[in-house]
Amino acid sequence: MSAKVSFKPAGYYSVTPHLVVSDAKKAAEFYKKAFGAVTGPFATGPDGKVMHTEVKIGDSTVMLNDELPEWHVLSPTSTKADTSVTLHVYVEDADKTYAAAVAAGATPTMPLEDQFWGDRYGKVKDPFGHTWAIATHIKDMTHDEMMAAQKEAMAKMADKMAHAK
Numbered sequence: 001m002s003a004k005v006s007f008k009p010a011g012y013y014s015v016t017p018h019l020v021v022s023d024a025k026k027a028a029e030f031y032k033k034a035f036g037a038v039t040g041p042f043a044t045g046p047d048g049k050v051m052h053t054e055v056k057i058g059d060s061t062v063m064l065n066d067e068l069p070e071w072h073v074l075s076p077t078s079t080k081a082d083t084s085v086t087l088h089v090y091v092e093d094a095d096k097t098y099a100a101a102v103a104a105g106a107t108p109t110m111p112l113e114d115q116f117w118g119d120r121y122g123k124v125k126d127p128f129g130h131t132w133a134i135a136t137h138i139k140d141m142t143h144d145e146m147m148a149a150q151k152e153a154m155a156k157m158a159d160k161m162a163h164a165k
Contacts, residue, residue, distance in 0.1 A: 011061065017087055018063040020075045021128040024050035027064055030127060031055045034101035035089060037062075057089060076129025086123065086131045094120045094136035101126070101134065114138065116149035 008014065021027040024042065031037035037055035045051045049066040056062075067075050076083045091097040098112045105127045112122030118139035125131050141149065 013060065016061055016063060017085075018065075019128070019130055020067055020073050021064055021130075022067055022075045022077050023128075024053050024064045024066045027126075027128050028053055028055050030104055030106075031057065031062070033104035034106060034126070035091070035097060035132075036100075058091070060089075062087070077127075083130055086133050088133040088135065090135050090137065092136065094122065094134050098122050098124065098134050101132065106132070116153040117141070117146055 019027070028037070028039045028042075032039055032055070035057045037057045040054040040056070042050050043052040049068065051065055053064050054061050055064065065073070067073055067078055069078075089097075094112055098108075101124045102108055106124035108122070109125050109131065110121075110123035110133075112120060112134065115121045118137060118141045119135040120138050121133060121135040123131055123133045
């Protein structure tokens with residue numbers, strides 16, 4: 001009698017990001033430098049393209065593969081389109097991780113700042129066209145506290161937009 005197999009492998013969560021990149025080996029190295037990722041083995045096809053690899057960032061796995069144009073599998077850098085997906089990563093030190101990502105080649109798209117919802121938060125675009133939000137939770141807030149902080153932040157934003165015109 002065999003043991004029941006879980007519907008997902010050990011160490012995975014119900015949702016696992018799977019990114020298509022222009023060069024999975026370079027991307028894995030970038031994620032290692034930028035986010036401290038631990039890289040896994042590379043499964044390559046007969047043409048040498050990476051069919052599958054994984055990087056582990058903190059307690060989460062991100063799957064990667066090279067572009068496969070013959071299968072209509074393209075990365076944001078090839079399609080020249082911005083991706084509408086943001087990968088949100090919580091880290092112990094957002095400032096350190098943000099700086100490491102930029103030093104590794106990411107482009108800042110939102111400055112790292114303390115946000116009204118209690119996170120220190122900023123965004124970068126990696127060299128492979130994917131957007132990463134980098135955050136450290138710095139303040140626990142009740143729902144009412146967060147709504148009051150949001151109202152204040154939106155009022156400041158509206159004021160700033162009005163003065164920019």
